[in-house]
Amino acid sequence: MTPAELEAVAVKVFAERYGSQPSVASCAPGRVELLGNHTDYNGGLVMAAAIDRYTTAVGLAQPTRDGQVYAVDFDGSHQFPLADITRGEVGTWPNYVKGVVWAIQEALDSELTSGFEVAIAGDVPLGAGLSSSASLQAAIAFFLLQAGVAPGRTIDQYVGDDSDPARMDLAMVLRRSENAFVGVSSGLLDQFSSLFGKADHALFLDCQSLEFDRLPLGDPGPAIIVCDSKTSRRLADGMYNRRFAECQTIVSYFRDRDGGDAVSLLRDVSLADLERCWDDLDPIARKRARHVLTENERVRQGVSALKAGDLVGFGRLISASHASSRDDFENSSPALDALVEAAESAPGFLGGKLSGAGWAGCTVNLVEADKAEAFAEAVAAGYSKRQGVTPDVHICRAAEGASSRSLAR
Template identity: 35%
Template sequence: MKDLFEGVYKKFKSHFDSEPILIQSPGRVNLIGEHTDYNMGFVLPAAIDKMIVLGFAANGSEKIRLHSIDMQQSYVVALKRDLEKSDHHWANYILGVIDQLQTRGDEIGGFDCVFGGDIPIGAGLSSSAALEGGVALGLSKLFDLSITKTEMAKIGQAAENHFVGMQCGIMDQFANIHGKEGHALKLDCRSLEFELYPFRRSDIKIILCDTNVHRELTSSEYNIRRQQCEEGVQVLKKYYPEIKSLRDVNLPTLKKHMGDFNPTVFQRCKFVLEENNRVEAACEALTKDDLDTFGKLMYKSHYGLRDLYEVSCKELDALVAIAETLDGVFGSRMMGGGFGGCTINLVKEEFVDEFISTVEEGYSEQVGEGLQIYKASISDGAKQIFQNSSFWLIEN
């Protein structure tokens, strides 16, 4: 982590020759509750110790000057009210946040930004939300803007919805801003109320298995799934005008009107309702430190994502199937939008090495490809970093 802080700091100094403020902005895992956020349901994410670090400084001009260390690309654009999309996809997440700040009426000036990180791109750990949250927090600090944490999450989501063109829910941005070390965050995506649930078992490790199958969600089935859920809501509104989202529906009501549905749309809606119930049950299990029940709910979540929501793929299914056979594994499931990315696995510490070696071997035999495996710990949300002599301090 120290090397990442120092790498971004030194790169900023060499690139722009000015003193930056530094922001660390984490990726996230979602323990359970997939594709429920944009249906106003419940999710259970957590910020993790893989992050983007961003340096910011005002430049006294009317220009935005950006540099991505990992992409080895720079982008310069005039600061104006009607920003246009860049050919550099990564820059659009930053421009989208600026666009939203200006829409709110926040006054920002020209600035320089250098960033880099260790969040695997395309693995479902939400590097995009980390970038959005880091930019929102950084510009708030730099230009003394009055923005609450929840407003920052909304700005990040709106940037992705309206500028990037990805119709995501608010889970990723909310976890990025509100995450707390040692806790999972149960978020009600309708009210934006949240509760923190302790997840401090030192003997249990979060292991992420990256299929290396990466698909850009802006051109994937993600937006189609959202449209199908909205179609289901419209079917039920004919009978219950008060329904605004699938959050307002229960399973008996859905099943009662099954004959009115396109079969595929019915499956999508059924998954969302069952997944909301699983999040509630998972939180109850955490309060009892009942990881056996929690893990079984993770498996059921994967089966639903595979069979009802149809966003899994053979690589993800292979990883979950292997995990199910191993000792010391509480639960496993695909995580993220789908069609690739990671599985998330809860593994007893004493079985981690065996888990990794067996999964690597089994995946290679079944899929014919290698995979990346990451160990993650639950961390705090986005924060400012301060340099103090030879070490770094993180804001409280």
């Protein structure tokens, strides 16, 4: 659905639930990771793109001290007091809404100036590794800013050519919301991507320095095609934290050798040092580290490729990323490998890899725009033949980041 179509759905539901018309609308995209798999929490380099799958929020400020929210996709409502925001049951959607309010109030050291009513609708596939949660966070944040209920902040600070510093600050607030309130140990990539997206551009982020760039994918840009393996992300339960611990094993080795000032993150270890000490390192952890360090290098090469307009070379790097994830980080699966293999022989394929944490879920593919439909059909047929399951295929484009506007009432 287009943002306008999603907004219309949310406006209709808002009127039905609350008996009035909303005065504010916001919209924020999901994202795909293009390069930089499991590098963000290691202080590394990442490349991503916001995609044209969105969460929209419509509503208005109310002279109360409560937040009221209705989610179309869950057919559920929730109400909470601004003065005493507590986390609900783990894994439930209201935590993300409450977490945004909690984190904004913490950052501003003040409660919102009033309560609000809001309805939410979206088409970011849930549980597919496309950051529906960050899309929801960004949509709620922009709704609150447009509604004028964040003390000392105006929406104008987050719009236009000079808005990047304010958006980066907001990305950090939303990350804290997910880490400290929701309880998910994530990096900055998801929130950054939803806020900083640009049509037909990839995003680069240095997770240590917060240096970033928007890099053209071409005009028109390629299709970004997400293929869902139909395998449950529950297969990844516990694996994310295990990989984090394995990476920390290498950090600890070099920190003990070189001192804490020299090595605080895996990013601080050079590939040459890793190879030099290879025989002394834990045999599993060293492979995890090799993936992260070579992935950082692929990101550097990816930035150079896009600056040179070399989309074919960029695609090769994406495929090389998948091979490294499969062989060294071991966060692929037979289903994800089958999706990539089906994609490699499909029309217009430029590069493909597993998406997000891995182990289950989706792959992301860069595909020549005029061959997107043929690619989607070929991958669906190829994967079905290999696995006996028909994948969901989403043909996407790189999209603009979060936005908001006032509505006529």
